[in-house]
Amino acid sequence: MAKITLEKLRHSYMSAPQGPDDFALKQIDVDWNDGGAYALLGPSGCGKSTLLNIISGLLIPSEGQVKFDGRDVTTLTPDQRNIAQVFQFPVIYDTMTVRQNLAFPLKNRGVDDHVIASRVGEIAEMLEVTDMLDRRASGLSPDNKQKISMGRGLVRDDVNVVMFDEPLTVIDPHLKWKLRSKLKELHQRVKATMIYVTHDQTEALTFADQVVVMQEGEVVQIGTPVELFERPAHTFVGHFIGSPGMNVLPAEVSEGSARFQGQQIALEGAINKGASGRFEIGVRPEFVTIGDTGIPAKVRKVADVGRHLVVEAMVGDHKVAAILNDSAPSQGDTVHLNFTPAHTRVYADGWIATGAAS
Amino acid sequence: MKTENQKAWLFVLPVLALVAFNALIPMMTVVNYSVQETFGNNQFFWEGLTWFEQILRSERFHAALGRQFMFTALILVIEVPLGIAIALSMPRSGPWVPVCLVLMALPMLIPWNVVGAMWNIFTLPDIGLMGYFVNHVLGITYDMTQNPFAAWVTIITMDVWHWTSLVVLLSYAGLVSIPDAYYQAAKIDGASNWSVFRYIQLPKMKNVLTIAILLRFMDSFNIYTEPFVLTGGGPGNSTTLLSIDLVKIALGQFDLGPAAAMSLIYFAITLFVSWLFYTLMTKDDLN
Numbered sequence: 001m002a003k004i005t006l007e008k009l010r011h012s013y014m015s016a017p018q019g020p021d022d023f024a025l026k027q028i029d030v031d032w033n034d035g036g037a038y039a040l041l042g043p044s045g046c047g048k049s050t051l052l053n054i055i056s057g058l059l060i061p062s063e064g065q066v067k068f069d070g071r072d073v074t075t076l077t078p079d080q081r082n083i084a085q086v087f088q089f090p091v092i093y094d095t096m097t098v099r100q101n102l103a104f105p106l107k108n109r110g111v112d113d114h115v116i117a118s119r120v121g122e123i124a125e126m127l128e129v130t131d132m133l134d135r136r137a138s139g140l141s142p143d144n145k146q147k148i149s150m151g152r153g154l155v156r157d158d159v160n161v162v163m164f165d166e167p168l169t170v171i172d173p174h175l176k177w178k179l180r181s182k183l184k185e186l187h188q189r190v191k192a193t194m195i196y197v198t199h200d201q202t203e204a205l206t207f208a209d210q211v212v213v214m215q216e217g218e219v220v221q222i223g224t225p226v227e228l229f230e231r232p233a234h235t236f237v238g239h240f241i242g243s244p245g246m247n248v249l250p251a252e253v254s255e256g257s258a259r260f261q262g263q264q265i266a267l268e269g270a271i272n273k274g275a276s277g278r279f280e281i282g283v284r285p286e287f288v289t290i291g292d293t294g295i296p297a298k299v300r301k302v303a304d305v306g307r308h309l310v311v312e313a314m315v316g317d318h319k320v321a322a323i324l325n326d327s328a329p330s331q332g333d334t335v336h337l338n339f340t341p342a343h344t345r346v347y348a349d350g351w352i353a354t355g356a357a358s
Numbered sequence: 359m360k361t362e363n364q365k366a367w368l369f370v371l372p373v374l375a376l377v378a379f380n381a382l383i384p385m386m387t388v389v390n391y392s393v394q395e396t397f398g399n400n401q402f403f404w405e406g407l408t409w410f411e412q413i414l415r416s417e418r419f420h421a422a423l424g425r426q427f428m429f430t431a432l433i434l435v436i437e438v439p440l441g442i443a444i445a446l447s448m449p450r451s452g453p454w455v456p457v458c459l460v461l462m463a464l465p466m467l468i469p470w471n472v473v474g475a476m477w478n479i480f481t482l483p484d485i486g487l488m489g490y491f492v493n494h495v496l497g498i499t500y501d502m503t504q505n506p507f508a509a510w511v512t513i514i515t516m517d518v519w520h521w522t523s524l525v526v527l528l529s530y531a532g533l534v535s536i537p538d539a540y541y542q543a544a545k546i547d548g549a550s551n552w553s554v555f556r557y558i559q560l561p562k563m564k565n566v567l568t569i570a571i572l573l574r575f576m577d578s579f580n581i582y583t584e585p586f587v588l589t590g591g592g593p594g595n596s597t598t599l600l601s602i603d604l605v606k607i608a609l610g611q612f613d614l615g616p617a618a619a620m621s622l623i624y625f626a627i628t629l630f631v632s633w634l635f636y637t638l639m640t641k642d643d644l645n
Contacts, residue, residue, distance in 0.1 A: 058545070085543070
């Protein structure tokens with residue numbers, strides 16, 4: 001177990017990168033504490049797998065350093081770094097039994113047989129695969145195979161970090177949450193630093209204490225699930241997390257106040273001085289209400305998603321989503337929308353530009 | 359209600375006709391010959407199983423069969439490990455991949471009798487490149503028309519040259535289909551190169567290797583053209599493999615009855631060994 005520090009990390013798959021567009025990772029500076037559960041969240045191609053492979057040592061970054069507990073490990077190989085990784089597709093050794101699979105990483109490191117036996121027993125118990133120990137691993141179902149892959153990572157008690165690269169991709173939906181809660185439970189029991197890469201917000205938010213949101217090779221925000229939800233630092237985060245995502249509406253800003261479609265909008269705090277560029281107003285559908293007065297809008301669609309209703313209304317050419325709990329207007333109605341000021345912000349060129357509510 | 363009819367059979371008929379004309383009927387004529395004696399003029403005399411008994415008791419047949427098994431065993435023992443080794447050392451990506459693949463495929467594109475003729479000339483002691491080199495530069499007496507050992511070395515080398523590529527290409531296809539994650543996981547698990555080969559590459563190549571060995575077995579067990587052109591079965595009978603012997607009996611001596619019986623025995627052996635091997639290799643997949 002170790003604290004992981006990434007310093008000025010940049011990576012390009014090209015041999016002679018020219019501009020920032022040639023970099024898969026633009027500049028990453030992150031500190032991850034010992035024993036934490038972290039998630040790397042972002043759309044496909046945002047560089048999260050690249051980052052993961054750099055941490056595990058499968059890839060050497062073009063620039064910058066990776067440190068475990070302050071020790072520079074940038075050029076060390078994966079086995080020298082003492083890490084574990086679980087891949088998107090279950091990797092198991094077909095010809096071995098489950099027991100041999102679990103014992104394999106320890107055997108390769110020359111651990112004593114009786115230590116191996118007790119560790120394997122312990123991990124099998126945790127993963128609830130004890131009854132399969134003597135079966136050929138190739139005959140298992142995908143979720144059990146993935147459990148075995150995890151088990152091979154967890155069986156070594158000295159690993160610095162366990163990394164998961166979208167490990168639930170091939171798992172059936174009804175088994176996904178089971179494995180997910182298993183993972184959470186395992187984290188609490190083994191206390192290893194864990195990094196979980198995914199493009200699925202639910203997986204990231206349920207697993208991690210801290211989520212790192214990435215876009216186009218950059219970290220856009222690091223925060224707890226609640227922070228990411230309540231106060232997205234970037235419109236991308238607002239949009240990517242939440243269902244439906246945050247409403248991002250074009251705004252005109254003048255003399256410290258923001259207007260949308262000619263209406264003045266109350267904000268959580270003052271707009272930062274010197275903020276410039278393209279202004280947008282961001283407000284989550286959860287904080288859009290319907291009242292007697294407010295911004296006039298025409299209801300285009302009402303969807304009942306079970307726990308609540310999602311209303312899609314048009315203000316001019318702009319779509320605004322609202323989440324309502326009880327009664328909803330019907331399609332074609334004209335309504336008045338209100339944005340809860342404490343959760344309404346201005347973004348300049350995508351980045352948050354209002355001071356937090358006091 | 360499910361309506362059942364027999365129309366599907368109509369679609370099977372063309373295949374049945376094709377198989378009948380190119381396999382079943384020719385084979386039945388062989389069966390026909392194997393139980394009769396003929397002196398030409400389309401006159402036949404019933405002989406029962408006499409020819410089969412004669413062949414199975416014949417020392418000449420035993421010797422040819424022994425040489426055949428020896429030949430097949432030798433080429434398999436050399437070609438399979440060599441093929442795997444070459445496949446392992448080929449690049450997985452980059453500009454050299456097509457170059458390697460084409461180079462590997464080249465020997466297989468050469469017609470069999472041309473291969474035989476090439477190696478015949480290549481090994482001639484006085485003018486052949488290899489024959490001259492071995493005899494006059496290395497000073498080792500090497501003449502496959504005189505020495506049975508030299509003849510064996512030559513036909514084995516020729517087959518290895520001609521057909522190892524097949525094992526290489528099939529193994530390579532198996533190797534490139536292994537996802538990177540397996541190699542990465544093995545690295546993280548601290549596996550040695552040998553372990554990677556033993557627990558990842560070999561198991562993942564098992565299916566293609568089964569096919570490769572099966573093809574190499576059948577082809578080498580039935581081989582005729584190359585050794586016929588190269589050594590003609592000599593010196594003496596030292597490289598007279600089953601097929602060469604069969605043609606000698608059928609066309610040289612015109613003993614059609616025994617030749618037909620021998621063909622059927624030959625066929626049965628090929629079929630049985632192939633079946634046995636395939637069953638053994640795939641029995642794990644079933645459970």
